Amino acid sequence: MSKIQIDLGDITRLDCDAIVNAANKTLLGGGGVDGAIHRAAGHELLNECRTLGGCNTGEAKITKGYKLKAKYVIHTVGPIYSGKDSDATNLANCYKNSLDLAKKYDVHSIAFPAISTGVYHYPLEDATKIAIATVDTWLKNNSDYDMTIIYSCFDTKTYNMYKAYLKL
Numbered sequence: 001m002s003k004i005q006i007d008l009g010d011i012t013r014l015d016c017d018a019i020v021n022a023a024n025k026t027l028l029g030g031g032g033v034d035g036a037i038h039r040a041a042g043h044e045l046l047n048e049c050r051t052l053g054g055c056n057t058g059e060a061k062i063t064k065g066y067k068l069k070a071k072y073v074i075h076t077v078g079p080i081y082s083g084k085d086s087d088a089t090n091l092a093n094c095y096k097n098s099l100d101l102a103k104k105y106d107v108h109s110i111a112f113p114a115i116s117t118g119v120y121h122y123p124l125e126d127a128t129k130i131a132i133a134t135v136d137t138w139l140k141n142n143s144d145y146d147m148t149i150i151y152s153c154f155d156t157k158t159y160n161m162y163k164a165y166l167k168l
C-alpha cells in the first residue's frame with residue numbers, strides 16, 4: 001500500500017520518517033531548501049555531513065535528522081540544468097536512489113522537494129514529470145513495501161504543477 005500527497009510549505013516542518021535535501025556535491029550546506037534544512041536541523045547535521053565525503057550528481061546519502069521531526073535526511077544532488085539528455089537521467093536517479101536508500105533504512109514516509117528546480121534551473125514542468133514518473137515506477141517495482149510519498153512544494157506554482165500532473 002502506498003500513498004501520494006502534495007504539501008504546500010516548508011519541508012522542514014513535516015513529520016515523516018525522512019525528508020530529502022536538494023544538496024550540492026559538497027554536502028556542506030547552501031541556500032534554498034538545503035539552507036533551510038541545515039538551519040532547522042542544527043549544526044550537528046553539518047558535522048555528520050562533513051564525514052560523508054560529498055556526493056555525486058544523481059546519488060544519495062543519508063544522515064540523522066537531529067532537531068527535525070524527521071528521523072533522517074536523505075541528501076541528493078540534482079543536475080545543474082544544461083539541456084543535455086543526461087540531465088533527465090541524473091534527475092530521475094535522485095528520486096530512485098533516494099527511495100532505494102530510504103527503504104534500506106526502513107523509512108515508510110518520505111518528503112521530496114522539487115529537486116533542481118530552484119538555483120539549478122531545471123524547467124519545472126519537465127522536472128515534475130520526471131519526479132512523478134520515477135516515483136511511480138519505484139512504487140510499482142516495490143509494491144510489497146508500504147511507502148508514503150509527500151511532494152513538498154514551497155510555492156503555489158510548484159504546487160499547482162504537481163496537482164495537475166498527479167490528478168489528485
Ligand code: AR6
Nearest residue numbers: 010011022024030031032033034036116117118119120154
Ligand atoms: N521547503 C521546501 N521546498 C523548498 C524550501 C523549503 N524550506 N526552500 C526552497 N524550496 P533549491 P536546487 C524549493 O534552489 O535547484 C542550494 O544552494 C524551491 O522553491 O533549493 O536543487 C544547494 O546547496 C525549489 O522549488 O535546490 C545547491 O547548491 C526547490 O526547493 C543548490 O541550491 C529546489 O530549489 C541546489 O539547487
